[in-house]
Amino acid sequence: MSKVIALANQKGGVGKTTTAVNLGIGLAAEGKKVLLLDGDAQGNLTDSLGFHEPDSLSVSLATMLVKGMTEEPYEPREGILHHHEGIDLMPGNIELSAVEVALVNTMSRETIMRSYVDSVKADYDYILIDCMPSLGMMTINALAAADSVIIPVQAHYLPAKGMTQLLQTVARVRRQINPKLAVDGVLLTMVDSRTNFAKDISFVLRRDYGDKLRVFNTEIPLSIRAAETSAKGKSIYAHDPNGQVAKAYAALTKEVQDIGSERRSARQHKADQSR
Numbered sequence: 001m002s003k004v005i006a007l008a009n010q011k012g013g014v015g016k017t018t019t020a021v022n023l024g025i026g027l028a029a030e031g032k033k034v035l036l037l038d039g040d041a042q043g044n045l046t047d048s049l050g051f052h053e054p055d056s057l058s059v060s061l062a063t064m065l066v067k068g069m070t071e072e073p074y075e076p077r078e079g080i081l082h083h084h085e086g087i088d089l090m091p092g093n094i095e096l097s098a099v100e101v102a103l104v105n106t107m108s109r110e111t112i113m114r115s116y117v118d119s120v121k122a123d124y125d126y127i128l129i130d131c132m133p134s135l136g137m138m139t140i141n142a143l144a145a146a147d148s149v150i151i152p153v154q155a156h157y158l159p160a161k162g163m164t165q166l167l168q169t170v171a172r173v174r175r176q177i178n179p180k181l182a183v184d185g186v187l188l189t190m191v192d193s194r195t196n197f198a199k200d201i202s203f204v205l206r207r208d209y210g211d212k213l214r215v216f217n218t219e220i221p222l223s224i225r226a227a228e229t230s231a232k233g234k235s236i237y238a239h240d241p242n243g244q245v246a247k248a249y250a251a252l253t254k255e256v257q258d259i260g261s262e263r264r265s266a267r268q269h270k271a272d273q274s275r
Protein backbone atom coordinates (compact mmCIF):
# COMPACT_ATOMS: atom_id res chain seq x y z
CA MET A 1 0.00 0.00 0.00
CA SER A 2 1.39 3.38 -0.89
CA LYS A 3 1.95 6.19 1.58
CA VAL A 4 1.45 9.84 0.71
CA ILE A 5 3.44 12.38 2.75
CA ALA A 6 3.10 16.17 2.49
CA LEU A 7 6.08 18.36 3.43
CA ALA A 8 4.44 21.48 4.77
CA ASN A 9 5.30 24.70 6.55
CA GLN A 10 3.90 28.05 5.50
CA LYS A 11 7.25 29.63 6.24
CA GLY A 12 9.59 29.65 3.25
CA GLY A 13 13.20 28.50 3.23
CA VAL A 14 12.88 25.92 6.02
CA GLY A 15 14.07 22.88 4.07
CA LYS A 16 10.86 21.42 2.59
CA THR A 17 12.28 21.00 -0.90
CA THR A 18 15.68 19.72 0.28
CA THR A 19 13.87 17.17 2.45
CA ALA A 20 11.57 16.09 -0.40
CA VAL A 21 14.61 15.41 -2.60
CA ASN A 22 16.73 13.58 -0.04
CA LEU A 23 13.97 11.66 1.70
CA GLY A 24 12.60 10.65 -1.71
CA ILE A 25 15.95 9.51 -3.07
CA GLY A 26 16.73 7.88 0.31
CA LEU A 27 13.54 5.81 0.05
CA ALA A 28 14.38 4.89 -3.56
CA ALA A 29 17.80 3.67 -2.40
CA GLU A 30 15.93 1.33 -0.01
CA GLY A 31 14.20 -0.17 -3.04
CA LYS A 32 10.96 1.81 -2.78
CA LYS A 33 9.11 3.21 -5.77
CA VAL A 34 8.85 6.95 -5.21
CA LEU A 35 7.03 9.83 -6.90
CA LEU A 36 7.71 13.43 -5.90
CA LEU A 37 5.04 16.04 -6.62
CA ASP A 38 6.16 19.63 -6.94
CA GLY A 39 3.22 21.51 -5.44
CA ASP A 40 4.99 24.87 -5.32
CA ALA A 41 4.62 27.49 -8.07
CA GLN A 42 8.29 28.43 -7.60
CA GLY A 43 9.16 25.02 -9.10
CA ASN A 44 12.15 24.69 -6.75
CA LEU A 45 11.80 20.91 -6.42
CA THR A 46 11.74 20.54 -10.20
CA ASP A 47 14.75 22.85 -10.49
CA SER A 48 16.63 21.03 -7.68
CA LEU A 49 16.32 17.76 -9.55
CA GLY A 50 18.09 19.23 -12.58
CA PHE A 51 15.08 20.35 -14.61
CA HIS A 52 16.27 23.90 -14.47
CA GLU A 53 13.54 25.60 -16.48
CA PRO A 54 10.30 24.41 -14.90
CA ASP A 55 8.24 27.17 -16.54
CA SER A 56 9.08 25.89 -20.01
CA LEU A 57 7.63 22.41 -19.39
CA SER A 58 4.49 21.81 -21.40
CA VAL A 59 2.97 19.30 -18.97
CA SER A 60 3.13 19.68 -15.19
CA LEU A 61 1.09 19.14 -12.06
CA ALA A 62 -0.89 22.26 -13.01
CA THR A 63 -1.95 20.59 -16.29
CA MET A 64 -3.33 17.59 -14.37
CA LEU A 65 -5.14 19.77 -11.84
CA VAL A 66 -6.73 21.92 -14.56
CA LYS A 67 -7.95 18.78 -16.31
CA GLY A 68 -9.30 17.54 -12.99
CA MET A 69 -11.17 20.82 -12.45
CA THR A 70 -12.67 20.84 -15.93
CA GLU A 71 -13.43 17.11 -15.78
CA GLU A 72 -11.44 16.52 -18.93
CA PRO A 73 -10.06 12.97 -19.13
CA TYR A 74 -6.29 12.77 -18.67
CA GLU A 75 -3.42 10.33 -18.87
CA PRO A 76 -2.02 10.68 -15.33
CA ARG A 77 1.49 9.52 -16.25
CA GLU A 78 1.87 12.12 -18.97
CA GLY A 79 4.46 14.66 -17.89
CA ILE A 80 6.11 12.49 -15.21
CA LEU A 81 9.89 12.92 -15.44
CA HIS A 82 12.49 10.40 -14.29
CA HIS A 83 15.53 11.39 -12.26
CA HIS A 84 18.65 9.27 -12.65
CA GLU A 85 18.86 8.57 -8.90
CA GLY A 86 15.77 6.39 -9.16
CA ILE A 87 12.75 8.58 -8.52
CA ASP A 88 9.90 9.98 -10.60
CA LEU A 89 8.83 13.62 -10.51
CA MET A 90 5.61 15.32 -11.48
CA PRO A 91 7.03 18.80 -12.01
CA GLY A 92 5.51 22.05 -10.81
CA ASN A 93 5.81 25.58 -12.13
CA ILE A 94 4.35 29.08 -12.19
CA GLU A 95 1.09 27.77 -13.67
CA LEU A 96 0.21 26.47 -10.21
CA SER A 97 -0.42 30.09 -9.12
CA ALA A 98 -3.24 30.42 -11.65
CA VAL A 99 -4.58 27.00 -10.63
CA GLU A 100 -4.64 28.09 -7.00
CA VAL A 101 -6.80 31.10 -7.92
CA ALA A 102 -9.10 29.02 -10.14
CA LEU A 103 -9.58 26.38 -7.45
CA VAL A 104 -11.45 28.84 -5.25
CA ASN A 105 -14.49 28.72 -7.56
CA THR A 106 -14.37 25.00 -8.31
CA MET A 107 -16.58 22.24 -6.97
CA SER A 108 -14.61 19.77 -4.82
CA ARG A 109 -11.93 22.42 -4.70
CA GLU A 110 -10.08 20.79 -1.79
CA THR A 111 -9.80 17.35 -3.36
CA ILE A 112 -8.63 17.95 -6.93
CA MET A 113 -5.04 16.97 -6.05
CA ARG A 114 -6.31 13.92 -4.18
CA SER A 115 -8.04 12.69 -7.36
CA TYR A 116 -4.75 13.05 -9.24
CA VAL A 117 -2.79 11.27 -6.49
CA ASP A 118 -5.35 8.46 -6.42
CA SER A 119 -4.88 7.96 -10.16
CA VAL A 120 -1.11 7.25 -9.84
CA LYS A 121 -0.98 5.72 -6.35
CA ALA A 122 -0.94 2.11 -7.48
CA ASP A 123 2.47 2.60 -9.15
CA TYR A 124 4.30 3.83 -6.03
CA ASP A 125 5.26 2.91 -2.46
CA TYR A 126 5.68 6.57 -1.49
CA ILE A 127 4.39 9.84 -2.91
CA LEU A 128 5.95 12.97 -1.39
CA ILE A 129 4.32 16.37 -1.95
CA ASP A 130 6.46 19.50 -1.66
CA CYS A 131 4.03 22.22 -0.57
CA MET A 132 3.95 25.97 -1.20
CA PRO A 133 5.14 28.22 1.63
CA SER A 134 1.54 29.23 2.44
CA LEU A 135 -1.63 27.74 3.89
CA GLY A 136 -3.57 28.44 0.70
CA MET A 137 -5.67 26.17 -1.44
CA MET A 138 -2.72 24.24 -2.86
CA THR A 139 -1.48 23.28 0.61
CA ILE A 140 -5.02 22.33 1.67
CA ASN A 141 -5.19 20.12 -1.43
CA ALA A 142 -1.89 18.47 -0.50
CA LEU A 143 -3.11 17.83 3.07
CA ALA A 144 -6.37 16.44 1.72
CA ALA A 145 -4.42 14.02 -0.48
CA ALA A 146 -1.90 12.94 2.18
CA ASP A 147 -1.78 10.18 4.77
CA SER A 148 0.59 12.22 6.88
CA VAL A 149 2.55 15.45 7.10
CA ILE A 150 6.17 16.19 7.98
CA ILE A 151 6.87 19.74 9.17
CA PRO A 152 10.42 20.92 8.52
CA VAL A 153 11.44 23.73 10.89
CA GLN A 154 14.62 25.73 10.61
CA ALA A 155 16.38 25.15 13.90
CA HIS A 156 17.28 28.70 14.74
CA TYR A 157 13.80 30.12 14.53
CA LEU A 158 10.60 28.80 16.03
CA PRO A 159 7.53 30.24 14.39
CA ALA A 160 5.33 29.61 17.45
CA LYS A 161 2.29 31.34 15.96
CA GLY A 162 2.95 29.76 12.57
CA MET A 163 3.13 26.29 14.11
CA THR A 164 -0.20 26.76 15.89
CA GLN A 165 -1.83 27.94 12.62
CA LEU A 166 -0.38 25.00 10.69
CA LEU A 167 -1.56 22.47 13.29
CA GLN A 168 -5.01 24.11 13.31
CA THR A 169 -5.14 23.79 9.51
CA VAL A 170 -4.15 20.11 9.76
CA ALA A 171 -6.87 19.57 12.38
CA ARG A 172 -9.47 21.30 10.19
CA VAL A 173 -8.53 19.24 7.13
CA ARG A 174 -8.72 16.10 9.30
CA ARG A 175 -12.19 17.02 10.59
CA GLN A 176 -13.69 18.14 7.31
CA ILE A 177 -11.97 16.31 4.47
CA ASN A 178 -9.39 13.72 5.41
CA PRO A 179 -9.91 11.92 8.75
CA LYS A 180 -6.83 9.73 8.33
CA LEU A 181 -4.37 12.65 8.12
CA ALA A 182 -1.60 12.14 10.72
CA VAL A 183 1.31 14.36 11.73
CA ASP A 184 4.52 12.33 11.44
CA GLY A 185 6.43 15.05 13.20
CA VAL A 186 8.60 18.14 13.17
CA LEU A 187 11.97 17.82 11.48
CA LEU A 188 14.64 20.21 12.70
CA THR A 189 16.73 21.36 9.74
CA MET A 190 19.86 23.48 9.32
CA VAL A 191 20.95 22.60 12.86
CA ASP A 192 24.14 24.37 13.82
CA SER A 193 25.95 22.13 16.30
CA ARG A 194 27.81 25.14 17.73
CA THR A 195 24.57 26.42 19.24
CA ASN A 196 21.85 25.05 21.52
CA PHE A 197 18.98 26.34 19.37
CA ALA A 198 17.87 22.87 18.26
CA LYS A 199 17.62 21.68 21.89
CA ASP A 200 15.76 24.85 22.88
CA ILE A 201 13.28 24.40 20.04
CA SER A 202 12.68 20.72 20.82
CA PHE A 203 12.05 21.72 24.43
CA VAL A 204 9.58 24.47 23.49
CA LEU A 205 7.74 22.20 21.02
CA ARG A 206 7.37 19.48 23.63
CA ARG A 207 6.32 21.99 26.26
CA ASP A 208 3.74 23.74 24.08
CA TYR A 209 2.33 20.86 22.04
CA GLY A 210 3.11 17.89 24.28
CA ASP A 211 3.08 14.36 22.97
CA LYS A 212 0.58 15.40 20.26
CA LEU A 213 3.63 16.44 18.28
CA ARG A 214 6.59 14.16 17.67
CA VAL A 215 9.97 15.73 17.00
CA PHE A 216 12.07 13.44 14.80
CA ASN A 217 15.15 12.02 16.52
CA THR A 218 17.06 12.83 13.36
CA GLU A 219 18.22 16.43 13.01
CA ILE A 220 19.55 17.76 9.71
CA PRO A 221 22.82 19.62 10.19
CA LEU A 222 23.54 23.01 8.64
CA SER A 223 26.01 22.54 5.81
CA ILE A 224 27.02 24.41 2.71
CA ARG A 225 27.20 20.99 0.99
CA ALA A 226 23.39 20.70 1.36
CA ALA A 227 22.89 24.17 -0.09
CA GLU A 228 25.02 23.25 -3.13
CA THR A 229 22.94 20.26 -4.22
CA SER A 230 20.07 22.08 -5.94
CA ALA A 231 22.31 23.80 -8.48
CA LYS A 232 23.88 20.41 -9.24
CA GLY A 233 20.52 18.69 -9.72
CA LYS A 234 21.41 15.82 -7.46
CA SER A 235 20.88 14.49 -3.96
CA ILE A 236 23.22 14.90 -1.01
CA TYR A 237 24.03 11.16 -1.30
CA ALA A 238 25.51 11.79 -4.76
CA HIS A 239 27.07 15.16 -3.92
CA ASP A 240 28.67 14.44 -0.55
CA PRO A 241 28.06 10.77 0.29
CA ASN A 242 30.20 10.65 3.42
CA GLY A 243 29.08 13.97 4.90
CA GLN A 244 26.89 14.55 7.96
CA VAL A 245 23.85 15.69 5.94
CA ALA A 246 23.82 12.50 3.84
CA LYS A 247 24.02 10.45 7.07
CA ALA A 248 21.20 12.47 8.61
CA TYR A 249 18.89 12.10 5.60
CA ALA A 250 19.61 8.35 5.51
CA ALA A 251 18.65 8.18 9.22
CA LEU A 252 15.48 10.19 8.53
CA THR A 253 14.60 7.76 5.75
CA LYS A 254 14.75 4.89 8.28
CA GLU A 255 12.75 6.84 10.86
CA VAL A 256 9.98 7.60 8.35
CA GLN A 257 9.76 3.93 7.40
CA ASP A 258 9.67 2.93 11.08
CA ILE A 259 6.77 5.33 11.75
CA GLY A 260 4.94 3.69 8.84
CA SER A 261 5.43 0.21 10.28
CA GLU A 262 4.44 1.35 13.82
CA ARG A 263 1.18 2.78 12.43
CA ARG A 264 0.45 -0.35 10.41
CA SER A 265 0.92 -2.59 13.48
CA ALA A 266 -1.20 -0.24 15.63
CA ARG A 267 -3.99 -0.44 13.01
CA GLN A 268 -3.65 -4.23 12.84
CA HIS A 269 -3.79 -4.47 16.65
CA LYS A 270 -6.96 -2.34 16.71
CA ALA A 271 -8.54 -4.45 13.96
CA ASP A 272 -7.66 -7.70 15.79
CA GLN A 273 -9.18 -6.39 19.03
CA SER A 274 -12.43 -5.37 17.39
CA ARG A 275 -12.93 -8.83 15.88
Ligand SMILES: Nc1ncnc2c1ncn2[C@@H]1O[C@H](COP(=O)(O)OP(=O)(O)OP(=O)(O)O)[C@@H](O)[C@H]1O
Nearest residue numbers: 012013014015016017018133190221222223226227
Ligand atom coordinates in the same frame (compact mmCIF):
# COMPACT_ATOMS: atom_id res chain seq x y z
N1 LIG B 1 20.90 21.44 5.84
C1 LIG B 1 21.09 22.57 5.17
N2 LIG B 1 22.20 23.32 5.37
C2 LIG B 1 22.39 24.49 4.68
N3 LIG B 1 21.55 24.97 3.76
C3 LIG B 1 20.42 24.27 3.51
C4 LIG B 1 20.14 23.04 4.20
N4 LIG B 1 18.94 22.57 3.75
C5 LIG B 1 18.50 23.46 2.82
N5 LIG B 1 19.39 24.48 2.68
C6 LIG B 1 19.27 25.66 1.80
O1 LIG B 1 18.32 26.55 2.38
C7 LIG B 1 17.50 27.14 1.38
C8 LIG B 1 16.02 26.79 1.66
O2 LIG B 1 15.85 25.37 1.59
P1 LIG B 1 14.62 24.72 0.82
O3 LIG B 1 14.50 25.29 -0.56
O4 LIG B 1 14.76 23.26 0.95
O5 LIG B 1 13.43 25.28 1.71
P2 LIG B 1 11.86 25.35 1.40
O6 LIG B 1 11.18 25.29 2.72
O7 LIG B 1 11.48 24.34 0.40
O8 LIG B 1 11.72 26.79 0.75
P3 LIG B 1 10.40 27.38 -0.03
O9 LIG B 1 9.30 27.34 0.96
O10 LIG B 1 10.81 28.76 -0.41
O11 LIG B 1 10.16 26.49 -1.20
C9 LIG B 1 17.98 26.59 0.04
O12 LIG B 1 18.88 27.50 -0.53
C10 LIG B 1 18.70 25.30 0.43
O13 LIG B 1 19.71 24.96 -0.48
